[in-house]
Amino acid sequence: MIDRVRIRVQAGRGGDGAATFRREKFVPRGGPDGGDGGRGGNVILVATRSLSTLRDYHEGDLHRAGDGKPGGSNRKKGASGPNIELRVPIGSIVTAVSADGEVEHLADLVEDGMAVVCARGGRGGWGNVRFAGPTRQAPHFAQHGQAGRARDLVVELKLLADVGLVGLPNAGKSTLLRAWSRALPKVGAYPFTTLEPELGVVTVGYDTFVAADMPGLIEGASQGAGLGHEFLRHIERTQVLVHVLDMTREDPLADYRLINGELADFGHGLAEKPQLLALNKVDDPDARTRIELLEEAHELPQPWYPISGLTGEGTQDLALAAWRAVQASRGAAAQALEERLPVIEPPMRRERFQVTETPEGMPLVTGSTPEWLAETLDVEDPDARYELIDRLKRLGIGRALARHGVKPGDRVRVGATELTWDV
């Protein structure tokens, strides 16, 4: 079962603006008429009910949106690049990982049709019309399109089971899921029979809930021992835990504490989930005796249910209790959901700009607007460079650089572009 995949996404590049001039009969020198380039396509992830796994995706695959078309003469605007929509199952969690390993949570796609823009297409460049003014009537340059954003995404699918079965290896979790549902997880008389979570639909009267059989937990699971983190993640989204104890073992309460200790150490609210205790293997006489003794000593944590996954004894009562606990927890969750709005687009960072220094000691201007301008206005072209500097100054960057000791003729960097700072 594929439940976590890392993919690359590349939004489309904006189309270049055009640098054209009107051609008319008898008009020797027509004015500029270059149109703007179209914007690049976005990469969008959409949750859909029709998928239940991430197996359509392959590790490291690149998904690209379309580039914008260049502008044309006669002020013709280039076409926008088409977006791409990547369909993922409901419950997908999307994070972006930057080159230096920084992780940014983008969205939890928890409802059908919920979408998130993961990479925004580049802006189209302006045509030369836009650069004409009283002092420059015939600009020979236009603006380039902006590069689309590239990102590494991790898409993770957490199981959306209502009930998670936890316990030591061999406790009888898979046997219980077989007794409860039509699912046929492998059962074995050896630990770690279950290697991947398996889901089963449990019917209680006219209602159903989904239970997930988990691989056995062992000491140190919260630190990654055994199958560790891999599947502790899965139980995060279940509403209720059924803790299966093998009552034929020497000291079942020690097993109980060990598992709960691991759940608490893992964190993420696992220890706070409602938990029902399944005292398993009561078909075994030793198990029965042990339960009686513990009951008399009032040592059994509440609520507990004596069951035998093997014979089915007590499993329906346990299913009913689990279902009630799920309903109670769903009621609370629905209320929480109402207070939360679906994430549609993470806001773009709109910081103004910052002046710092490169490692080599060159003044460095960062910020989305100045970086965009420097990326798209050609510093090799004197007119375009003049335009760039003029616009940077209008953002207040001239004064900021002056405060930094920059004099006309000094080299500075704006984002990835190096240029000579002129007056």
Ligand SMILES: Nc1nc2c(ncn2[C@@H]2O[C@H](COP(=O)(O)OP(=O)(O)OP(=O)(O)O)[C@@H](O)[C@H]2O)c(=O)[nH]1
């Ligand atoms: N006597 C008896 N044996 C049981 C019962 N439930 C499970 N077993 C046995 O216990 C062993 C382990 O059962 P599983 O259901 O595979 O246990 P598990 O918890 O899924 O184990 P892992 O997948 O390794 O974590 C098997 O030999 C089962 O036949 C029960 O109610 N009574």
Ligand SMILES: [Mg+2]
């Ligand atoms: Mg199992």
